[in-house]
Amino acid sequence: MLRANYNWSLADRIDTYYQRYICGDYCDLRTKVIITPLTCLLGGATGNPWSNKGKKRSPVNIQITELPNLKQARPWYDEIDSTVLQQNLRRLDKAYNNFFQQKKGFPKFKNKSKYRSFTYATGVKIKGNKIYLPKLGWVKFYNSRPMPDGFKIKSVTVRKKSNGYYISVRIEDKSVPTFPVKNLEEITTVTGLDMGLGKLIYCSDYSAIDNPRFATNKTTKRLHKIRQRRVSRKKKRSNNRQKVGRRLSRFQHRIAVKRESYQWQTAKKIVSKSDGIAVEDLQISNMIKRCKPKYDQNTGRFLKNGQSAKRALNRLIADASWYSLTQKIEYMAAKSGKIVLRVNPRHTSQECSVCHHIDPDNREGEKFLCTNCGHVDDANFQASINIKNKAINHYSLNIVKKFSQKVRRDLPEPKQLNLFQTPTVELTTGKRKYHYASNGKRNEPGNLKEYAFQLSLFNQENNHPDRDSL
Ligand SMILES: [Zn+2]
Known part of the structure; x- marks a missing residue:
């Protein structure tokens, strides 16, 4: 109706x-x-x-x-x-x-599958695990979250999903103060975020968050294919088709729920990092557009346009769902009085963070090597640092600069043995682990076998007994 x-x-x-x-x-x-x-x-x-x-x-x-x-x-x-x-x-x-x-599409006439929810403005009451919906009466439901005291119900939406009906309740208490929001001047720390596919988020503090690929991992992809095929093989408008169709949508719903929950957790983690969070202002719908068709001028036939290769990438991007993740980060930030700073994504992956030289050749896959100053880094983290710097410049923030703690990657020189030096126990203990043999006896460190062999290389005969086994 x-x-x-x-x-x-x-x-x-x-x-x-x-x-x-x-x-x-x-x-x-x-x-x-x-x-x-x-x-x-x-x-x-x-x-x-x-x-x-x-x-x-x-x-x-x-x-x-x-x-x-x-x-x-x-x-x-x-x-x-x-x-x-x-x-x-x-x-x-x-x-x-x-x-x-907002220049969205013209309103559409809705068919049965497109119309799934309705909203109450007033008259809804909640008592324990029962809810009163006007004209429907008392309905039993699973109360996932108790109503806080003093809040008034503003509106209630009943929504049909593939595995049942859901009720969302909007509540309000005017005496509760709004969350304080920081001014731009109060921001002292900023984290730049670069959304990726290998890892979901690359942060400018060189930490990263995994991308679990809820819909595009190998197992789910295969299962999805099978379930989808089961639907398409059934006769149209048959009960069987409806049945397997429902099963498929339940499967998709489960994936979506997992992703949602992971995104909330991630958003919470990210927001706790700093006062300001800088993200790229991406147009994701443009990124997952299909390739333009190519024609052969003479025959008018279609040529390969690379869409089949792009499709996989599009699916990966859609699965990562960066947009809803940034929305959640924004929400969590607003809740804790922090700010999400949007930055123009232009050149963020090509710029060198040290000398600000922009060159598409700087990046080669995951590697970043500046053609101007020779700065070497991981390309994704490089991008996140650029995003951070851009945000600082664009919003002219007063950032407390921390001295970067550089860890020396090169280890102290290993102790080298001279060719004819006999290895002593002192040199070898601590370096070698005890290896327990199956009979419970352990090989003592300082075993000279290996060195003996090395030395024997210089013997003309090469007749060491253990040579083959070593
Ligand atoms: Zn450079």
Whole structure:
């Protein structure tokens, strides 16, 4: 019923728009309201565009005030809670706003599989493991989180997922202070993050977070393929197809849940690192675009365009889901009063962090070697440091500079034996481990066998008894 209402309201808006667009000045036969370009609003809806106080109504409000009339015409709407119907119209309005303001797609008519949730504004009560949904009554549910005291329920959304129904409750307590947010001047430490595929995140402090590849690891990929094939082999519109289809979506849901939980944990870890977190402002939807088709000019046939190779990469990027991860980092940061700084991703992987020389040749796979100053580093960590530096410059932050603790990689020189020096116990103990033989006896360190062999190399005969075994 809600879906029908949604689709009807959408059609109503579209009709109104076209009528206005064509005539400009006319009288609507259904509602007998004069609609002119002056009175009709963008997005339009049939109904009285003027409120009783003489103010202009927005398209949603027109449709909401028309609801009682619509209910009279359709008595079966009595079974739906009135706030749910209103929220349904607000959803449509949100879709319109997304279209006009955020340049998203035009609102679509929804089919059965696309319409999965509805929202209550008021009237919901929670008691222990039972929830009261108006017009549905008391429903038993698993209460995953107790309601904190003093909070008021603002809205409740019931959502159908592949393994059951979920309820999310939005609560508010005005006496609780909002989280304090740091100013840009207060930031003293910044961590740069470079999102990758080998590791999920490369931090500028040379730590990295693993990429578990929940959907694209070998086992899951294979299982997914099998389950998908089972669906596609079944007869269309058959019960069997539905059954295996549901099984597939449960499988996908499980992967999504795992990823979500991992991302929350990661976000928490990242946010605890520093006051500011610098990330690249990536356009991920552009990154996973398909390759353009190539044609043969003479025959008009399609040529290979590299899409089959890119598909695997696209799937990896989609599995890493950097966007939702940054969203979670942003959320956690806001909760602890920290700031996420977005940075232009241009040249972050090609710039040298020491001399700021930009050259695409600097990077070769994982390796980074500056063609100007010879600085050597891991390319991913290099990128994260660049992101950090960019954030510091762009937002002009006062960072407390720490002296980098450089660890000498080269070890002290190993003790070398002269060719004819007899190895002593003092030289060999501590270097060699005891090896226990199967009979429980151990080989004593300072065993001269090996050295004896080395020395014997210089003998002309080469007749050491243990030579082959060594
Ligand atoms: Zn350099």
